Amino acid sequence: MIVLLLILIPLLGGLVAFFLKDAGLARGWSLLVTLATLAVSLAAIATKQHDALTFSAPWMGSLGSSFSIGLDGMGSLLCLLTAVSYPIILLATWRSGHRKASNFFGLMLLTQAGLIGVFTATDALLFYFFWELALIPVYFLCSGWGGERRIPVTFKFFIYTFTGSVLMLIGLTYVYFQTPDRSFSMESFYAVAMSNATQSWVFWLLFVAFAVKMPVFPFHTWQPDTYEQSPTATTMVLSGIMVKMGLFGVIRWVLPVVPTAAYQWGDVVMSMAVIGIIYASIIAIQQNDLKRLIAYSSIAHVGLMAATVFAETHTGLQGVMMQMFNHGINIIGLWIVVDIIERRYGTRKLSELGGLAQKAPGLTILLVIIAFANISLPLTNSFIGEFMMFNGIWNSDVTQYHAVFTALAGLGIILSAVYTLNMIQKIFFGPTTVLTEPARDLAGNERLALGILVAIILFFGVYPQPLLNLTDGFVADLLKAARYSNLPMK
Amino acid sequence: MNTLILSALSGVVMMFSGFLLGSRSAVRTLAHILLLVVIAGTILELRGIEIVHIDTRGMMVFDRFALMFMLVANLCTFAFFALSSKDMERVGSNYSDYFALIFFILSGIVLAASFKSLLILFLGIEIISIPLYILAGSDKLNLKSNEASLKYFLMGAFSTGLMLMGIALVYGASGSFDTTTIHATQAVPALLVAGMMLLLFSMAFKASAAPFHFWTPDVYDGSPTVFTSFMATVVKAAFFIAFMRLFSDAFSGLAPQWKLLVSIMVALTLFIGNLTAVFQQSVKRMLAYSSIAQAGFMLLAIYSLNSDAKEGLLLYAAAYSLATIGIFAVLVKMKDQSFEGFNGFARQHPVVAGALVIFLLSLAGIPLTAGFISKFYMLRATIDGGSLGLAIFAVLMAAVSVYYYFRLIQSMYFKDAGNAVEVPISAGFRATLIVLAALTIVLGLFPQLLTSWLYF
Numbered sequence: 001m002i003v004l005l006l007i008l009i010p011l012l013g014g015l016v017a018f019f020l021k022d023a024g025l026a027r028g029w030s031l032l033v034t035l036a037t038l039a040v041s042l043a044a045i046a047t048k049q050h051d052a053l054t055f056s057a058p059w060m061g062s063l064g065s066s067f068s069i070g071l072d073g074m075g076s077l078l079c080l081l082t083a084v085s086y087p088i089i090l091l092a093t094w095r096s097g098h099r100k101a102s103n104f105f106g107l108m109l110l111t112q113a114g115l116i117g118v119f120t121a122t123d124a125l126l127f128y129f130f131w132e133l134a135l136i137p138v139y140f141l142c143s144g145w146g147g148e149r150r151i152p153v154t155f156k157f158f159i160y161t162f163t164g165s166v167l168m169l170i171g172l173t174y175v176y177f178q179t180p181d182r183s184f185s186m187e188s189f190y191a192v193a194m195s196n197a198t199q200s201w202v203f204w205l206l207f208v209a210f211a212v213k214m215p216v217f218p219f220h221t222w223q224p225d226t227y228e229q230s231p232t233a234t235t236m237v238l239s240g241i242m243v244k245m246g247l248f249g250v251i252r253w254v255l256p257v258v259p260t261a262a263y264q265w266g267d268v269v270m271s272m273a274v275i276g277i278i279y280a281s282i283i284a285i286q287q288n289d290l291k292r293l294i295a296y297s298s299i300a301h302v303g304l305m306a307a308t309v310f311a312e313t314h315t316g317l318q319g320v321m322m323q324m325f326n327h328g329i330n331i332i333g334l335w336i337v338v339d340i341i342e343r344r345y346g347t348r349k350l351s352e353l354g355g356l357a358q359k360a361p362g363l364t365i366l367l368v369i370i371a372f373a374n375i376s377l378p379l380t381n382s383f384i385g386e387f388m389m390f391n392g393i394w395n396s397d398v399t400q401y402h403a404v405f406t407a408l409a410g411l412g413i414i415l416s417a418v419y420t421l422n423m424i425q426k427i428f429f430g431p432t433t434v435l436t437e438p439a440r441d442l443a444g445n446e447r448l449a450l451g452i453l454v455a456i457i458l459f460f461g462v463y464p465q466p467l468l469n470l471t472d473g474f475v476a477d478l479l480k481a482a483r484y485s486n487l488p489m490k
Numbered sequence: 491m492n493t494l495i496l497s498a499l500s501g502v503v504m505m506f507s508g509f510l511l512g513s514r515s516a517v518r519t520l521a522h523i524l525l526l527v528v529i530a531g532t533i534l535e536l537r538g539i540e541i542v543h544i545d546t547r548g549m550m551v552f553d554r555f556a557l558m559f560m561l562v563a564n565l566c567t568f569a570f571f572a573l574s575s576k577d578m579e580r581v582g583s584n585y586s587d588y589f590a591l592i593f594f595i596l597s598g599i600v601l602a603a604s605f606k607s608l609l610i611l612f613l614g615i616e617i618i619s620i621p622l623y624i625l626a627g628s629d630k631l632n633l634k635s636n637e638a639s640l641k642y643f644l645m646g647a648f649s650t651g652l653m654l655m656g657i658a659l660v661y662g663a664s665g666s667f668d669t670t671t672i673h674a675t676q677a678v679p680a681l682l683v684a685g686m687m688l689l690l691f692s693m694a695f696k697a698s699a700a701p702f703h704f705w706t707p708d709v710y711d712g713s714p715t716v717f718t719s720f721m722a723t724v725v726k727a728a729f730f731i732a733f734m735r736l737f738s739d740a741f742s743g744l745a746p747q748w749k750l751l752v753s754i755m756v757a758l759t760l761f762i763g764n765l766t767a768v769f770q771q772s773v774k775r776m777l778a779y780s781s782i783a784q785a786g787f788m789l790l791a792i793y794s795l796n797s798d799a800k801e802g803l804l805l806y807a808a809a810y811s812l813a814t815i816g817i818f819a820v821l822v823k824m825k826d827q828s829f830e831g832f833n834g835f836a837r838q839h840p841v842v843a844g845a846l847v848i849f850l851l852s853l854a855g856i857p858l859t860a861g862f863i864s865k866f867y868m869l870r871a872t873i874d875g876g877s878l879g880l881a882i883f884a885v886l887m888a889a890v891s892v893y894y895y896f897r898l899i900q901s902m903y904f905k906d907a908g909n910a911v912e913v914p915i916s917a918g919f920r921a922t923l924i925v926l927a928a929l930t931i932v933l934g935l936f937p938q939l940l941t942s943w944l945y946f
Binding site: 060061062063128129132133136140143144150151155158159162163166167169170173174177201205 | 855857874881885889893896904937
């Protein structure tokens with residue numbers, strides 16, 4: 001039942017928000033709804049009753065599908081990320097003053113319902129439903145409230161993801177016809193045995209949708225533009241939570257369903273991911289626009305996670321899960337800072353910024369910590385995640401090239417230090433410019449939002465055990481389903 | 491049989507109502523009442539109650555599938571009446587005749603949905619087509635409308651000729667008009683194959699499947715918009731039902747002979763319909779090409795011919811008709827029928843624009859809408875039939891269709907109106923649109939509300 005609440009609260013809350021004509025009221029209501037969702041998701045993690053974590057109701061029986069949702073380790077973690085991020089996002093953009101606020105917040109909450117639906121669905125058709133449901137409100141958010149070039153950019157984003165997802169639908173339907181009991185349920189999907197050639201087909205049909213969403217090189221071209229043009233709150237949702245849908249999809253619906261193909265194409269995907277890491281990092285170094293810099297940095301980080309997923313090791317996968325959570329937290333922090341800078345100084349260009357360290361010490365300290373997390377320095381949350389991922393790639397026995405991949409991905413870390421430190425230097429040090437001269441420090445809501453994020457970063461940097469405990473059992477089960485059952489291992 | 495008798499009688503009554511009833515609103519009310527009577531007749535028949543029992547000597551069969559489709563067609567016609575019957579006044583002076591013609595078309599649809607003899611098929615197709623030629627040209631003073639009518643008539647007459655020739659050849663080969671007795675023995679006679687091909691081509695023409703689609707954009711564009719709405723939805727769906735019945739009853743044994751051809755037609759129709767729709771500047775023309783594109787998806791049902799395809803075609807007919815009738819009803823009211831004409835529409839009429847979004851999402855095949863679930867049925871049927879490649883091609887084309895459907899959404903929501911004219915929209919119209927939009931979503935969530943009637 002708890003898990004149903006997780007979807008219902010934001011769904012109904014979002015529908016109500018459309019009818020709250022007063023902007024302040026809609027905003028307050030949304031914060032309340034997201035806090036309620038957060039409380040429920042914490043309760044879901046704390047609860048010992050496992051019955052409460054699954055829910056199933058008949059729906060579309062003639063199509064072999066049912067409304068089945070459930071929380072496992074990975075699902076809980078990502079639901080937690082969604083639930084934690086939303087109040088912080090709302091808090092950080094508290095004073096953005098959106099036009100037609102009721103519609104804006106309504107759509108934001110509907111997106112949350114869709115996201116949680118994706119993370120909890122244990123039925124393939126239902127998963128597809130939620131996958132699209134999370135996309136439609138985002139389309140309206142970006143097109144309605146975004147920057148100047150929002151319409152073509154959002155359209156590109158939409159067409160990319162939609163094309164990917166319809167191919168995924170074909171893949172899922174194909175697998176459905178291979179299941180012994182003609183069912184879309186996850187158990188039946190995991191029990192399917194297909195020939196190697198078929199698996200390859202299905203693998204690519206499914207993987208393209210997830211690769212677009214992550215995005216993995218060369219499917220990434222929609223991403224920097226979309227991040228740049230979307231309203232900040234939506235960019236945070238997109239980059240903090242939505243890109244995780246891609247990784248999640250691979251882990252849940254690709255590895256265990258087509259294990260042989262995942263093994264067969266693992267090297268190809270890992271190569272794509274590693275190329276993406278280096279390519280995106282180099283472009284990030286060249287960027288003068290803060291939003292685009294962070295967008296490319298995100299491609300690099302997600303690339304590492306994608307590569308590690310296909311290394312298929314226990315440590316690596318646990319690292320990926322940790323990092324999915326941490327990357328969400330860190331990048332939302334970065335966007336908050338960009339938003340503050342843009343609203344206050346009217347520019348996102350690095351060349352027009354400078355000298356903020358003296359003017360805004362609070363902002364400086366918080367950003368520096370978040371930036372350190374972005375380059376995975378020890379004591380920050382991503383250090384542990386990235387360390388585990390590197391460990392995973394290095395020790396992987398499904399690829400022969402683990403040393404090459406580890407070395408190249410490691411280069412990505414160094415490059416990330418280059419662009420992140422460069423960014424800090426240009427924003428905070430050096431002489432002040434005309435634009436940054438009348439600087440003020442953080443407002444209360446911003447201080448609170450960033451403070452919470454930094455607290456989370458430091459807490460999980462020192463004590464990551466809760467996250468590891470959450471995913472340990474799940475990863476063990478996953479690897480059992482994905483590898484040793486029907487693979488002729490060397 | 492109820493539906494046939496009642497709709498034919500209603501047509502006759504409407505013809506005379508023109509000079510018996512003084513006001514146009516009385517004519518309109520009468521048409522609504524008569525259609526409700528027809529719907530009631532269909533429902534009674536679904537429950538097994540017939541007003542008069544007529545022995546058709548095996549020339550017609552009123553099975554669940556036929557009856558359900560009649561119900562869907564009648565209900566969609568009712569939605570069409572509720573939304574657009576007022577706008578028919580503006581077409582010309584023969585107001586009551588338009589209703590009469592539509593009722594005749596409905597009786598033709600009954601024949602086309604329930605034939606078991608090729609003669610009845612021919613009668614049904616002709617009874618549908620001839621009133622359509624008239625409706626297409628009903629805007630007598632408009633040159634484009636005349637052109638549409640003439641073009642439709644000439645092309646339609648030609649395809650009718652093909653159909654007759656096909657029926658004759660099939661009769662020659664099998665010695666019977668009964669669709670269920672046309673069996674292929676070990677050696678398939680060339681005569682039968684030739685006849686079947688001619689029937690295939692003429693049905694493809696009626697259903698506007700490529701490469702027989704060339705009349706469609708001109709006819710749909712030239713006809714008065716209210717009638718295009720009817721032509722592109724209920725009538726087109728009826729042709730598909732007839733198409734499906736013909737091929738599943740008579741020619742399923744000849745599958746090796748036509749499968750490849752139909753699969754090429756599917757691919758061509760999807761490709762031409764979607765790609766051309768992308769470049770249209772007028773919403774009406776875009777919808778004409780979109781109807782070709784949607785026909786490509788419906789053709790998948792004929793290609794696969796399994797139980798999924800049957801249920802799916804019924805759902806598709808309902809989903810596609812509901813959405814398209816809704817969009818056309820709004821389009822009729824617009825002064826400027828290009829995409830720019832819709833700029834800023836959402837600010838003017840938020841509720842109507844919201845309903846339009848649901849219709850467009852349904853046509854594009856986004857989940858939660860009836861359009862998605864009916865497309866999904868088609869894909870399932872195709873994949874089950876072993877044609878993964880065709881299914882992939884179809885969804886890629888569906889992704890293209892997003893481009894032109896979403897263009898309308900962009901115009902309505904994200905572009906500012908320059909000096910848009912206020913479009914008058916009544917409360918009743920708005921309420922009807924909301925009901926249609928709600929139906930689209932309900933069908934998208936619970937398709938079994940419709941499909942389970944096929945069996946129980």
